[in-house]
Amino acid sequence: MQQSFGSFGFGAGTPGESLWEAMDQLRSGFEKRAGSRMARGDVRAAVLSLLAEEPMHGYQIIREIEQRSGGSWKPSAGSVYPTLQLLADEGLISAEESHGRKTYALTEAGQDAVSAGDVKAPWEGSASEPHKRHGALPQAGFELAQAAAQVGRTGSAEQTAEAVAILEDARRRLYSILAQG
Numbered sequence: 001m002q003q004s005f006g007s008f009g010f011g012a013g014t015p016g017e018s019l020w021e022a023m024d025q026l027r028s029g030f031e032k033r034a035g036s037r038m039a040r041g042d043v044r045a046a047v048l049s050l051l052a053e054e055p056m057h058g059y060q061i062i063r064e065i066e067q068r069s070g071g072s073w074k075p076s077a078g079s080v081y082p083t084l085q086l087l088a089d090e091g092l093i094s095a096e097e098s099h100g101r102k103t104y105a106l107t108e109a110g111q112d113a114v115s116a117g118d119v120k121a122p123w124e125g126s127a128s129e130p131h132k133r134h135g136a137l138p139q140a141g142f143e144l145a146q147a148a149a150q151v152g153r154t155g156s157a158e159q160t161a162e163a164v165a166i167l168e169d170a171r172r173r174l175y176s177i178l179a180q181g
Contacts (some may be wrong), residue, residue, distance in 0.1 A: 042148040
């Protein structure tokens with residue numbers, strides 16, 4: 001996203017329309033990045049790390065991973081459930097059905113694998129890892145885009161013009177951060 005806000009169409013049409021279009025583009029870009037994919041080993045490590053704390057069902061695992069990664073990683077059911085099956089096949093976890101849901105727990109072999117230190121939760125990595133380092137930025141950008149879009153939809157012409165000025169200033173200030181480094 002190297003474009004300036006000027007190239008998003010500010011100034012074309014009414015200020016509210018062009019602001020809405022720009023914020024929609026910004027929001028879309030952040031949404032794509034926020035759902036970043038992780039490697040298969042990361043899903044495995046995440047599942048084992050969580051089950052070392054307590055038994056959980058699949059949806060809980062997905063939700064916990066999303067929370068612990070600061071919202072930057074939400075694995076799909078299509079990656080979590082096959083991983084759970086694989087771990088069960090390896091004898092590292094067991095599944096117990098209750099109230100129509102399978103709850104997964106570590107077996108003794110699974111506890112040994114976690115205790116041996118072979119498993120490290122992806123969210124506990126170094127701050128230089130992309131999903132850790134950038135977790136808050138896409139979320140903040142998404143929330144900014146939502147607020148700006150709301151101004152574009154419901155604000156007066158003066159409010160929209162003020163929002164455009166604030167966003168242009170924010171863009172310049174963000175680039176100045178990179179210029180300092």
